[in-house]
Amino acid sequence: MEKKAIDWSNLGFSYMETEKRFVSNYKDGKWDAGLLTDNANVVINECAGVLQYAQTCFEGLKAYTTEDGHIVMFRPDLNAKRMADSAKRLMMPAFPEERFLEAVHKVVEANKAFVPPYGSGATLYIRPYMFGSNPVIGVKPADEYQFRVFTTPVGPYFKGGAKPITIRVCDYDRAAPHGTGHVKAGLNYAMSLYAIMEAHSQGYDENMYLDAATRTKVEETGGANFIFITKDQKLVTPKSSTILPSITRRSLMYVAEHYLGMEVEEREVYFDEVKEFAECGLCGTAAVISPVGKVVDHGKEICFPSGMDEMGPVTKKLYDTLTGIQMGHIEAPEGWIHRVC
Secondary structure, eight states: OOOOSOOGGGOOSSOOOOSOEEEEEEETTEEOOOEEESOOOOOOOTTBHHHHHOOEEEOOEEEEEOTTSOEEEEOHHHHHHHHHHHHHHTTOOOOOHHHHHHHHHHHHHHTGGGSOOTTSSOEEEEEEEEEEOSBOOSSSOOSOEEEEEEEEEEOOSSTTSOOOEEEEEOSSOSOOTTSSTTSOBHHHHHHHHHHHHHHHHTTOSEEEOBOTTTSOBBOBOSSOEEEEEOTTSOEEEEOOTTSOOOHHHHHHHHHHHHTSOOOEEEEOOBGGGGGGOSEEEEEETTTEEEEEEEEEETTEEEEOTTOSSSOOHHHHHHHHHHHHHHHTSSOOOTTSEEEOO
């Protein structure tokens, strides 16, 4: 099958319309069969629940071309489960997990000409999302919903290699105790926009959010979980009921323990101990791991021994092992790789 005539090596991380997307509607208490469509536009009433009360959630995952030419996805079953959890928390009908897997499979297969070739550094980003679609003026859940999946080819998150970034301790709160920080709700990301733009204007790449209750414990950034490496090469990651359960983070924890023989701890991480770690990274679908070289706490700098020039050595091993599994160079644990074609 011929690939599209795209300059794969110069793709950015931005939207490019592809040929097909999946759409299913929920009405009268059930989801319809759904279909693939050429139409990239969404038409809804001006009073739709998503527009009035932000009743929406989403997911993000990728499809890759492996060295042997197959197109695969990485752990889409976990995205299906997480989206179902998000929907339930937002009083939305969960899209059945097995149907989620069928939908993302069909959309990738229908757009396989847009899946970047092996070695290009680019991937096909997959965005499933759901929203309240019928008119709602009272503060209540919508009665009708739409589930959609689209794809877009994207370049590597870091062109020229992943250079360590500088982040700041944020004065704003990302999520309240007992709130929606643990689900992938659109409103969580809307709330982070002011803080991230402020950080950028001050010369920082990201925010480090502390827990809203005590402001003593590390939580996450606006869109990624933290991992830390201790001086004796142990992986530590924050545990909290208000951070998103990152699929990348969970995968890195498994890789650290079972592939690299590291000790792994998921626990509360107090900000006071950050200065004692040897390496720090942000993990998520887009970049896998973004190395952090420096944390600035209101003018006071915490510089990690791994430095500002390149990934720390342990973080690099984690990154290389996980991407090796995704690309088919390293044997994956059972069930991690979903082959599309």
